[in-house]
Amino acid sequence: MTTTSELLLQADRLRPRSQQREIGMSDLGSCRRRTGYKMAGVQPVNEVGSVQAVMGSAIHDMVADVLRSIAKPGDLVEHEVNYAGILGHLDRYESDTQTVVDTKTTSARWLEHIKLHGPEHSHLWQVSCYGAALIAEGIPVKRVRIEYLARDTGEEYVWPNPEGRPLNPQDVKDALNWLRVVRDSELSMLPRDYDPDSVYCRGCPFGGLDGGICWENHVPGRDLRSARFVDDPDAEKWAEQLWQAREQVKLGKEYETEARGALTAIVTQDTVRIGDRYLRMTANNQMKFVSGPREIEIGP
Numbered sequence: 001m002t003t004t005s006e007l008l009l010q011a012d013r014l015r016p017r018s019q020q021r022e023i024g025m026s027d028l029g030s031c032r033r034r035t036g037y038k039m040a041g042v043q044p045v046n047e048v049g050s051v052q053a054v055m056g057s058a059i060h061d062m063v064a065d066v067l068r069s070i071a072k073p074g075d076l077v078e079h080e081v082n083y084a085g086i087l088g089h090l091d092r093y094e095s096d097t098q099t100v101v102d103t104k105t106t107s108a109r110w111l112e113h114i115k116l117h118g119p120e121h122s123h124l125w126q127v128s129c130y131g132a133a134l135i136a137e138g139i140p141v142k143r144v145r146i147e148y149l150a151r152d153t154g155e156e157y158v159w160p161n162p163e164g165r166p167l168n169p170q171d172v173k174d175a176l177n178w179l180r181v182v183r184d185s186e187l188s189m190l191p192r193d194y195d196p197d198s199v200y201c202r203g204c205p206f207g208g209l210d211g212g213i214c215w216e217n218h219v220p221g222r223d224l225r226s227a228r229f230v231d232d233p234d235a236e237k238w239a240e241q242l243w244q245a246r247e248q249v250k251l252g253k254e255y256e257t258e259a260r261g262a263l264t265a266i267v268t269q270d271t272v273r274i275g276d277r278y279l280r281m282t283a284n285n286q287m288k289f290v291s292g293p294r295e296i297e298i299g300p
Contacts, residue, residue: 081133131167215227
């Protein structure tokens with residue numbers, strides 16, 4: 001019997017992005033080791049697949065179909081670009097406002113993180129490089145916008161707002177500098193930017209449940225992270241890092257308890273604004289930072 005999730009995983013493996021071997025704009029700011037493998041032409045060892053990716057692709061395809069039917073002259077939908085040798089496919093370009101828009105699907109939990117901390121630099125670099133590529137084609141770009149959609153709740157969050165943010169050339173420079181450092185570094189020296197048990201590593205073409213080639217030098221029978229010790233066998237350094245980390249956790253817990261206790265004077269189950277932050281007390285008596293209220297447009 002073939003289950004629905006297995007069929008979706010097969011569909012994901014057939015996606016052009018899953019089969020793409022060269023680096024793309026979505027790789028900018030991601031794992032440096034993974035990008036290094038791609039640039040070195042290393043063959044994948046893990047048959048990647050993600051049900052979430054298929055869901056995201058389906059959403060993109062449906063949106064693209066609608067956009068093509070209502071596109072104005074000069075608008076672009078699922079447009080392929082190339083900048084500094086990096087391939088990319090932008091979701092859409094709105095010609096009337098000269099804005100590049102990128103859509104990202106995520107979970108409700110991570111969406112709350114984005115609302116509190118802003119987009120990942122990789123997302124910002126990606127949409128900014130789309131803009132730079134269009135400018136290189138002679139198409140004017142003034143602004144960029146990222147639209148996040150939670151797969152599990154349907155909530156949408158538009159960063160930084162519906163008008164977008166002016167395209168900042170520094171974001172493009174930072175992305176290209178990041179890529180230059182990866183390109184100029186020896187593959188074995190590139191950091192693994194995610195843990196081996198993370199969704200990112202397990203779904204990586206060079207990783208997987210057994211660590212793949214990325215973590216293959218780990219000590220047999222031990223944590224896959226033991227590969228870090230094999231790479232850098234400085235036991236004193238690792239012991240000191242462990243000591244310092246635990247001391248910081250201890251101190252941080254003391255600070256947290258002190259601050260939380262003080263703030264119980266004013267924080268309730270209603271959201272309270274304190275400076276640039278918003279706090280509220282949850283039903284299980286946890287003090288939680290939340291995103292601030294946003295204006296909701298109500299249609300006619």
